[in-house]
Amino acid sequence: MRTIGALIFPGFELLDVFGPMEMFGLLSKDYELNLIAEHKGAIPSGQKLSAVADFSITERSDFDIIFVPGGVGTRREVKNLDLLKWIEKTARHSEFVLSVCTGSALLAKTGLLDNKRATTNKAAFKWVETQGPNVHWVRQARWVEDDRFLTSSGVSAGMDMSLGAISKMHGKERAKQVAKWSEYDWHEDSNWDPFAAIHELV
Amino acid sequence: MRTIGALIFPGFELLDVFGPMEMFGLLSKDYELNLIAEHKGAIPSGQKLSAVADFSITERSDFDIIFVPGGVGTRREVKNLDLLKWIEKTARHSEFVLSVCTGSALLAKTGLLDNKRATTNKAAFKWVETQGPNVHWVRQARWVEDDRFLTSSGVSAGMDMSLGAISKMHGKERAKQVAKWSEYDWHEDSNWDPFAAIHELV
Numbered sequence: 001m002r003t004i005g006a007l008i009f010p011g012f013e014l015l016d017v018f019g020p021m022e023m024f025g026l027l028s029k030d031y032e033l034n035l036i037a038e039h040k041g042a043i044p045s046g047q048k049l050s051a052v053a054d055f056s057i058t059e060r061s062d063f064d065i066i067f068v069p070g071g072v073g074t075r076r077e078v079k080n081l082d083l084l085k086w087i088e089k090t091a092r093h094s095e096f097v098l099s100v101c102t103g104s105a106l107l108a109k110t111g112l113l114d115n116k117r118a119t120t121n122k123a124a125f126k127w128v129e130t131q132g133p134n135v136h137w138v139r140q141a142r143w144v145e146d147d148r149f150l151t152s153s154g155v156s157a158g159m160d161m162s163l164g165a166i167s168k169m170h171g172k173e174r175a176k177q178v179a180k181w182s183e184y185d186w187h188e189d190s191n192w193d194p195f196a197a198i199h200e201l202v
Numbered sequence: 203m204r205t206i207g208a209l210i211f212p213g214f215e216l217l218d219v220f221g222p223m224e225m226f227g228l229l230s231k232d233y234e235l236n237l238i239a240e241h242k243g244a245i246p247s248g249q250k251l252s253a254v255a256d257f258s259i260t261e262r263s264d265f266d267i268i269f270v271p272g273g274v275g276t277r278r279e280v281k282n283l284d285l286l287k288w289i290e291k292t293a294r295h296s297e298f299v300l301s302v303c304t305g306s307a308l309l310a311k312t313g314l315l316d317n318k319r320a321t322t323n324k325a326a327f328k329w330v331e332t333q334g335p336n337v338h339w340v341r342q343a344r345w346v347e348d349d350r351f352l353t354s355s356g357v358s359a360g361m362d363m364s365l366g367a368i369s370k371m372h373g374k375e376r377a378k379q380v381a382k383w384s385e386y387d388w389h390e391d392s393n394w395d396p397f398a399a400i401h402e403l404v
Contacts, residue, residue, distance in 0.1 A: 015224035015384060018251075022217035022357065025249030033251055042244075042254045047227030049220075049235055050254040052244045121385060154385035155224065159358075182217060183323060183356035183397045185387065195385045 002169075003032045005063030005090060007106075008053055009083065011046045011073025015155050016100040018051075020067065020162040026178045030170065036060060038083055046071040057086040065165075066090045069158070070101025070121065078109045078131055088112060097149045098165060100158030104151040108132025116146040121154025122199035140196035142187055153193060160187045204371075205234045207265030207292060209308075210255055211285065213248045213275025217357050218302040220253075222269065222364040228380045232372065238262060240285055248273040259288040267367075268292045271360070272303025272323065280311045280333055290314060299351045300367060302360030306353040310334025318348040323356025324401035342398035344389055355395060362389045 004024055006017055017035075024031040037043045037053035044050045068087060077083050088110040091097045099107050101121040105128045107113050113135040120128040120137070129137050138144050143152040143161035145168075152161035163186045167175035172188075179186040206226055208219055219237075226233040239245045239255035246252045270289060279285050290312040293299045301309050303323040307330045309315050315337040322330040322339070331339050340346050345354040345363035347370075354363035365388045369377035374390075381388040 013224070014220045014227060018216045018220035021249055021251060022215070025216060025247075025251075028249070033249060035251055045227075047223055047230070047235055049223060049227075049237055049256075052252040052254060054251075123383065154383075156361075156384050156386040180397065180400060181325065181356075182358050184358040185389065185396075187387065194387075195382065198382060 001030060001032060002064035002095070003034065003062070004065045004067055005034050005036045005060065006067040007069065007087070008035050008037050008043045008051055009073045009077050010044055011071050011076070012043070012069050013071030013101060013155060014045045014047045014049065016069035016071060016103065016158050019156065019159040020098070020100065022182060023159060023162040023166065023178055026181050027166065027170070027174070034060070034063070038080070046073065057083065061086060061090040063090060063094055065096045065098060066094045068099040068103035068106050070103040074102040074105050078105055084110050095148065096165065098161065099151045100161070101152070101154045102128055104128060105131040107149070107151070108135050113149065116149055117144050118146065118149065118151040119144045119153055120151065122195050123154060140193045141190060142193050143190045145190065153195065159184060164188070164190060203232060203234060204266035204297070205236065205264070206267045206269055207236050207238045207262065208269040209271065209289070210237050210239050210245045210253055211275045211279050212246050213273050213278070214245070214271050215273035215303060215357060216247045216249045216251065218271035218273060218305065218360050221358065221361040222300070222302065224384060225361055225364040225368065225380055228383050229368065229372070229376070236262070236265070240282070248275065259285065263288060263292040265292060265296055267298045267300060268296045270301040270305035270308050272305040272307070276304040276307050280307055286312050297350065298367065300363065301353045302363070303354070303356045304330055306330060307333040309351070309353070310337050315351065318351055319346050320348065320351065320353040321346045321355055322353065324397050325356060342395045343392060344395050345392045347392065355397065361386060366392060
């Protein structure tokens with residue numbers, strides 16, 4: 001059983017968090033899910049609907065997997081030193097570090113991605129690049145794996161990356177079973193990325 | 203601007219709700235999202251993580267679109283007369299009625315789907331059929347549209363159906379734009395359904 005600490009903050013992107021949590025959550029004997037925020041309780045997403053943070057960042061930092069989503073709120077949180085410190089501390093001791101969309105800007109800001117390959121969503125690519133000038137940003141990828149770090153492209157890419165992470169930890173057949181249960185058309189190839197071509201990189 | 207009332211209940215399926223809410227939420231000038239439950243406040247999903255119901259069913263039933271997800275909790279809620287009455291009343295006055303996965307069991311139980319075509323997820327197909335013996339259940343479909351009712355297959359199918367609903371209300375180009383923003387590989391064809399073949403219908 002691995003514990004997952006999924007960070008949320010005001011303005012987190014709904015599907016960045018709950019697509020991946022669905023996939024891991026379908027393996028309830030293998031993963032324990034937790035939502036973490038600077039302050040516990042109701043946290044409004046970028047789409048206004050709120051989720052409940054089970055723990056505050058002062059309460060827990062002991063997770064096997066740290067998960068960092070994106071969303072409009074990342075523009076503010078890249079300046080939140082307490083949050084960045086928690087990410088850095090938690091990631092330092094975790095087995096895997098996952099991000100979706102502009103979540104990689106938060107990881108980059110801590111320096112954790114320095115000299116590593118990583119990706120992010122296409123609609124905010126250039127802004128994310130400025131948050132981590134020493135990161136090797138990959139423009140065309142559904143997700144990128146480097147060492148313990150898995151970073152995904154925008155929003156929906158988080159589901160493909162999560163199934164990729166499940167495949168890594170439990171084998172491809174298990175990942176395919178989760179995709180089947182959730183009736184999800186998994187893009188297994190981390191290099192599949194039609195969105196790099198159709199988005200202008202801004 | 204259309205208002206959406208998305209029902210949640212203990213044991214709702216995370217992605218059933220938040221996949222569609224992501225898609226509608228990206229059109230924030232066109233849709234106002236609300237989570238509704240029997241009692242307002244924190245409601246635990248089937249994956250344990252909780253969302254916040256903005257309103258109780260006694261507070262609001264005036265929505266342009268009513269949205270009913272599935273999840274393990276539907277097994278209990280098909281016997282919850284107060285909830286079924288709210289669904290029936292709200293759906294009677296709404297422009298569209300949407301369900302994902304076993305959410306169609308709740309719709310069926312109210313009689314709203316009688317003599318209509320509808321679908322549900324494959325892993326609970328036979329149980330759902332028993333909740334609506336007068337419904338024309340469609341075994342192979344990503345989603346089914348009949349009159350004001352759009353019902354989808356399991357979990358991830360809700361995202362494809364929601365983009366289908368957006369296409370219906372705002373045109374296909376708008377739906378494609380939402381898919382692009384969320385880097386989602388939209389299955390536009392409501393008849394696309396590889397899962398009907400690989401699941402045993404139980």
